[in-house]
Amino acid sequence: MINLRGKTKDLAAVDGRRRIGLDAVMTALSFVLLLVIVVTPISMIIYHAFFYQGQFSLDLLIDQFTRETTLSAMWNTIKIALLVTVFGTIVGVFYAWLLGRSNIPGKSLMRFLFTIPYMFPPFLGAMAWDLLLNGRSGYLNRWAIKTFGLSSAPFNINSIWGIVFVELSYYFPFVFMQVVSALERMDPTLEESARIAGARQGTVIRKITLPLVTPAISSGALLILISSLAHFGVPAILGFSQGIFTLPTRIYAVIARSGGSFDGIRQGAALSILLVAVVAIALWIQQRVIRSGGYDIIKGKSMRPTVINLRGARIPLFILALSTLVVIVLVPLVMIFLVALVKAYGLPLIPANFTLANYERIFTASGTIESIKNSMILSVSAGFITMILGTLVAYVVQKIRPKGSTLLEVMSVLPYSIPGTVLAIGVILAWSGSLGINLYNTLWIILVAYIARYLSFSMKTSSAALLQVHPSLEEAARTCGASHTESLKDITLPLIRPAMVSGFFLIFLPAMREVTTSVLLYGPYTRTLGVQIYSLRDAGMMPQASALGSVAIVLIVVVNTIVNALNQRRKGV
Amino acid sequence: MAYVRFENISFAYGDNQVLKNFSLSLEKNEIMCLVGPSGCGKTTLVRCLLGLNRPSEGEIWVGDTCMFSSKRRINVPAERRGIGIVFQDYAVWPHLTVKENIAYPMRKRKVPKQEIDRRVEDVLRLVRMSEYINHLPSQLSGGQQQRVAIARALMTSDDLIVMDEPITNLDAKLREQMLYEIRELQRNVGTTVFYITHDQRAALQLGDRIAIMDPKGDLIQLGSDEDIILRPKTRFVFEFIGVTNFLNLKRVDGQHKLDLGSTLAPWPGEVPQELRGGAVIDVGIRPNDIVFDRSSPVRGTVERAVFLGSEYEYFVRAGEKTLRIQQGSLDAGQSGIVREGSEVGLKFLNPYYYPAAREEAV
Numbered sequence: 001m002i003n004l005r006g007k008t009k010d011l012a013a014v015d016g017r018r019r020i021g022l023d024a025v026m027t028a029l030s031f032v033l034l035l036v037i038v039v040t041p042i043s044m045i046i047y048h049a050f051f052y053q054g055q056f057s058l059d060l061l062i063d064q065f066t067r068e069t070t071l072s073a074m075w076n077t078i079k080i081a082l083l084v085t086v087f088g089t090i091v092g093v094f095y096a097w098l099l100g101r102s103n104i105p106g107k108s109l110m111r112f113l114f115t116i117p118y119m120f121p122p123f124l125g126a127m128a129w130d131l132l133l134n135g136r137s138g139y140l141n142r143w144a145i146k147t148f149g150l151s152s153a154p155f156n157i158n159s160i161w162g163i164v165f166v167e168l169s170y171y172f173p174f175v176f177m178q179v180v181s182a183l184e185r186m187d188p189t190l191e192e193s194a195r196i197a198g199a200r201q202g203t204v205i206r207k208i209t210l211p212l213v214t215p216a217i218s219s220g221a222l223l224i225l226i227s228s229l230a231h232f233g234v235p236a237i238l239g240f241s242q243g244i245f246t247l248p249t250r251i252y253a254v255i256a257r258s259g260g261s262f263d264g265i266r267q268g269a270a271l272s273i274l275l276v277a278v279v280a281i282a283l284w285i286q287q288r289v290i291r292s293g294g295y296d297i298i299k300g301k302s303m304r305p306t307v308i309n310l311r312g313a314r315i316p317l318f319i320l321a322l323s324t325l326v327v328i329v330l331v332p333l334v335m336i337f338l339v340a341l342v343k344a345y346g347l348p349l350i351p352a353n354f355t356l357a358n359y360e361r362i363f364t365a366s367g368t369i370e371s372i373k374n375s376m377i378l379s380v381s382a383g384f385i386t387m388i389l390g391t392l393v394a395y396v397v398q399k400i401r402p403k404g405s406t407l408l409e410v411m412s413v414l415p416y417s418i419p420g421t422v423l424a425i426g427v428i429l430a431w432s433g434s435l436g437i438n439l440y441n442t443l444w445i446i447l448v449a450y451i452a453r454y455l456s457f458s459m460k461t462s463s464a465a466l467l468q469v470h471p472s473l474e475e476a477a478r479t480c481g482a483s484h485t486e487s488l489k490d491i492t493l494p495l496i497r498p499a500m501v502s503g504f505f506l507i508f509l510p511a512m513r514e515v516t517t518s519v520l521l522y523g524p525y526t527r528t529l530g531v532q533i534y535s536l537r538d539a540g541m542m543p544q545a546s547a548l549g550s551v552a553i554v555l556i557v558v559v560n561t562i563v564n565a566l567n568q569r570r571k572g573v
Numbered sequence: 574m575a576y577v578r579f580e581n582i583s584f585a586y587g588d589n590q591v592l593k594n595f596s597l598s599l600e601k602n603e604i605m606c607l608v609g610p611s612g613c614g615k616t617t618l619v620r621c622l623l624g625l626n627r628p629s630e631g632e633i634w635v636g637d638t639c640m641f642s643s644k645r646r647i648n649v650p651a652e653r654r655g656i657g658i659v660f661q662d663y664a665v666w667p668h669l670t671v672k673e674n675i676a677y678p679m680r681k682r683k684v685p686k687q688e689i690d691r692r693v694e695d696v697l698r699l700v701r702m703s704e705y706i707n708h709l710p711s712q713l714s715g716g717q718q719q720r721v722a723i724a725r726a727l728m729t730s731d732d733l734i735v736m737d738e739p740i741t742n743l744d745a746k747l748r749e750q751m752l753y754e755i756r757e758l759q760r761n762v763g764t765t766v767f768y769i770t771h772d773q774r775a776a777l778q779l780g781d782r783i784a785i786m787d788p789k790g791d792l793i794q795l796g797s798d799e800d801i802i803l804r805p806k807t808r809f810v811f812e813f814i815g816v817t818n819f820l821n822l823k824r825v826d827g828q829h830k831l832d833l834g835s836t837l838a839p840w841p842g843e844v845p846q847e848l849r850g851g852a853v854i855d856v857g858i859r860p861n862d863i864v865f866d867r868s869s870p871v872r873g874t875v876e877r878a879v880f881l882g883s884e885y886e887y888f889v890r891a892g893e894k895t896l897r898i899q900q901g902s903l904d905a906g907q908s909g910i911v912r913e914g915s916e917v918g919l920k921f922l923n924p925y926y927y928p929a930a931r932e933e934a935v
Contacts, residue, residue: 470662470664472660472661472662472664473664473666475623475625475651475658475660475664476658476660476664476666476722476725477666477677478623478624478625478650478651478652479623479624479625479651479652479654479656479657479658479729480652480677480678480681480725480728480729481652481653481655481678481681481682481729482652482677482681483650483652486652486681490677491666494668495666495667495668
């Protein structure tokens with residue numbers, strides 16, 4: 001018989017000689033990395049907003065906060081966010097109910113189509129709508145003026161309402177997806193018993209269904225609110241030309257105008273404090289709402305809900321849903337691809353004016369190729385590093401649970417609630433020499449920002465997976481003779497690998513199309529795909545910007561398809 | 574010298590002192606069942622033995638190896654203790670096949686491949702799982718997964734296996750069968766088995782010796798099944814082992830009388846010397862130790878009679894107490910079945926006397 005115990009005799013004082021354990025190393029590493037990546041940039045913003053040349057001073061904040069431009073930007077931010085939230089919630093709930101509970105035709109396909117805006121980069125949508133409805137040069141506007149002999153453009157997308165409309169079409173899926181799944185998991189007997197008790201269809205919807213999905217609606221709505229408050233792309237593309245600023249775009253403008261000087265960055269830091277304060281209030285409301293809500297009657301398992309017969313309204317509502325899809329998905333997509341083909345912006349969109357020259361130009365211009373390469377490098381490495389780091393932190397928080405693990409958790413999800421613009425300023429302040437490390441104008445600074453920004457994604461997916469791995473699985477390995485490291489390698493890691501991979505893609509995809517932070521962090525040789533599209537457009541090269549935009553869309557669709565195929569195959573096992 | 578020794582083990586989760594100066598010894602080749610209610614510290618003790626928990630005090634020995642000693646600062650890491658474990662939730666690794674699961678302990682010890690293959694086949698034959706060698710755990714039933722877990726434990730050690738509630742997740746019929754199989758396996762291999770359970774019946778069925786822990790985590794009785802059933806040391810053990818009736822004796826004028834709430838009845842039994850001073854004494858009686866006796870001064874009314882096949886069960890109201898009485902069908906047939914509503918006299922055959930605890934309706 002092979003017996004292990006014989007060997008342990010000469011290991012008598014194992015405990016006494018034991019080196020620092022793996023758990024301690026992982027815990028320390030998590031803390032150090034989060035301090036460097038997350039806490040440093042955030043503290044730098046706070047420091048520079050409140051201290052000037054080592055002296056505490058509120059001058060900067062007071063000066064910035066009392067400016068008319070700041071106040072109007074803040075007002076715009078709040079106004080846009082509230083409008084987007086209200087309308088986004090209405091649209092989201094309506095379509096969730098229509099596609100979740102009625103007998104409208106083509107439900108499952110439409111449900112998929114309604115989630116497309118979720119993966120489509122909003123700034124590309126803004127660009128498309130600008131091409132179509134720009135107050136001076138939009139295709140539709142010029143066509144309307146010519147056809148109906150109007151004296152001025154009937155639509156103006158470069159307005160608060162234009163911004164609201166475009167943001168709305170990309171943010172309503174937040175509410176839509178939450179409510180659809182809540183409707184699905186609702187116990188159908190709750191509604192049936194109301195019907196049996198004599199309530200009409202309308203009363204059931206009002207008195208039973210809506211109150212039950214209220215928690216889902218409010219969490220989706222707050223997600224819209226917070227995303228819109230921090231949103232940069234759409235107001236940047238639609239608002240600049242008309243002098244409409246929100247806080248994130250104002251911060252960008254201040255820094256861009258100062259040419260990256262320290263003073264500009266300090267002003268940006270002060271404005272960031274204001275933006276964070278606004279977001280913090282929204283988050284605080286979210287906490288209160290989530291704490292007060294929640295019903296147990298929404299079950300975890302899927303049930304067969306009662307389907308409501310729309311009768312005569314079936315076809316009109318179907319047409320309405322279809323037209324919504326056409327407007328929010330098809331029109332922008334078609335615009336981007338058509339303008340990408342046109343010889344010059346403004347020429348009619350007819351085959352005679354089409355050319356592939358724009359694609360040729362972007363694929364031969366070194367800047368563009370470089371930007372695709374940069375985005376690829378950044379997305380892959382940010383995805384990979386963040387996947388590892390997120391899993392490490394998740395393991396420490398879920399399995400080791402050291403003192404201060406709550407702090408660790410908070411630190412890792414903190415950047416998620418901090419607007420990307422603010423994070424970028426923090427990263428500039430921290431890593432452009434003031435702490436002895438200068439990463440400015442390199443890819444590294446963008447990478448650091450991406451890691452901080454997306455850490456919570458991989459941390460959350462890995463945490464969920466680790467919770468499924470019962471501690472006895474690892475302990476069984478230990479008693480079978482595996483060291484701590486070996487039990488991690490042989491048991492835990494293989495079990496959470498699928499979650500880690502999906503964590504990777506959860507980061508890779510948004511990183512591929514990122515503009516908000518990279519637009520503040522890029523240098524001459526470190527443009528990203530998003531930044532390049534943005535600058536091409538800024539320089540008036542609409543067809544080339546569109547061509548590059550269409551490339552981005554194709555990339556995103558391809559990767560998404562691969563991810564879905566992978567997920568399907570995994571479920572098949 | 575005992576094979577496994579826990580000497581004065583203390584362990585606390587934060588402020589919660591789970592084990593205090595706990596000592597217990599296992600002989601080689603025996604099945605020791607450790608029984609106690611949920612949360613009494615059984616699993617904690619096992620985890621200390623395996624090296625997954627670190628006691629604050631005490632020593633743990635397996636054979637002539639000291640696994641843990643707080644004084645001598647010894648704490649052999651879990652992976653070097655070489656103790657087989659079967660967890661309640663099986664802990665069979667879902668991403669590995671049956672063979673890979675079972676071979677894992679050997680692989681970690683760098684055993685040559687042919688040797689591993691041979692041993693895996695042997696042990697699979699032992700747990701009657703040979704045809705499932707290349708299955709994944711998701712393709713196996715609960716009982717089969719449990720067998721894989723046992724096989725894996727045997728691969729870690731055929732000297733000492735710990736089983737922590739291994740059959741709790743199985744259905745009743747399978748539980749019986751697994752208990753029988755564990756017994757057989759132990760006989761064939763000669764392993765020492767440390768079996769942890771909260772189910773006193775499984776313990777009585779399986780164990781050579783049984784150790785009973787109370788909810789505070791103290792060892793109260795250690796002995797054979799007979800010891801435990803016939804000579805329960807405390808009221809807790811008596812209650813824990815089976816269905817019980819508890820009555821109070823009240824001392825009136827130096828005489829102990831049976832307190833039935835509204836009335837006092839004479840108590841014919843002999844109160845042990847050391848308890849005679851108590852104003853109130855608890856008496857425990859098993860349902861099948863109460864018999865009907867017309868001449869008894871203790872009277873009651875049959876409220877309900879239930880026929881269970883091999884026996885009759887009666888619920889008899891005496892004063893303000895309801896007693897549960899069992900009578901074998903054969904006896905009942907001979908002496909006549911007592912109908913609901915009839916008045917009966919009760920005789921108590923095997924009373925167990927304990928110092929008074931808080932009063933409880935049984």
